[in-house]
Amino acid sequence: MKNWDDIRYFLELGRVGSLSQAARRLKVDHSTVARRIGALERRMGLKLFDRLARGYVLTEEGQRLLAAAERVEDEAIALGRLAGSASAEPGGVVRVAAPPVVASAFIAPHLRPFRDRHPAIRIELVGGAPAANLERREADLAVRLSKPDDGRLVARRIGRLGYGFYAARDYLAARKPAERDYIGYDSSLEHVPQQHLLMKQTRGRPLAFTANDLASLYQAARAGLGIAAIPHFLAAEDPLLKRLPLDAGGADREIWLLVHPDLRRSPRVRLVMDFMIALFEGKSGLLAEGRAARRSSAQVA
Secondary structure (H helix, E strand, C coil): CCCHHHHHHHHHHHHHCCHHHHHHHHCCCHHHHHHHHHHHHHHHCCCCEEEECCEEEECHHHHHHHHHHHHHHHHHHHHHHHHHHHCCCCCEEEEEECCHHHHHHHHHHHCHHHHHHCCCEEEEEECCCCCCCCCCCCCCEEEECCCCCCCCCEEEEEEEECEEEEEEHHHHHHCCHHHCCEEEECHHHCCCHHHHHHHHHHCCCCCCEEECCHHHHHHHHHCCCCEEEEEHHHHCCCCCEEECCCCCHHHCEEEEEEECCCCCCCHHHHHHHHHHHHHHHHCHHHHHHCCCCCCCHHHCC
């Protein structure tokens, strides 16, 4: 392998085993991936993949080469982190990963003050469900709802995400307590604390509606499908919803901010870190208990 592109194409196809998936990750056409892999095999004089009906499967030679290529990738990523942290100019892109609804309904609406003060820094907010890998530069910063177990990352607790039981006001008015339904996550998220608490409240009754994401659950509650465990910051100030006097404290989640140690002193990353810390701590009352924060978003930056 004489250039980084060779390694990138080989690594992606080796990891996913599918031309179409590798092409999407590399942002190229699938025929380009096939052509580059074929050319690589010819140059090296090795068969790296078996072309099977279920996809591309690494040969024994390909598996050995993948391990070596991953070491090269790790070194390239580390070099990029060090180069980024050495930059003296507080400008460029900072990629922030966060849980989907936290990203869209809490972080994004409060970004304007930061943008006004630091126009040279562009924040890329990633709200995908899978946790971003900071070691591989899938993000520069990550907001997570559990204490990290990776000791290689720098982590700071920046708040608490509180939950309550909420339902549409007209739904509650129309039904007696014994007639009210509960709605929650499907089996893919049965492990999360708020789902555990919800199932205790149902006392064995089946859920009237399930979803695999919080945004759908929130909209279902607003539409009057039943009672849901929803974060206070999302529901407490919604005029369509009413909080029920049920104890949801056991569902609270810790909020953590993570950064790779190689990036923590990067000027642009440091500025975004400080902003995120101020934002979450300044809105601690809303996040934890559903009450308005003492400081407005304009004061957070």
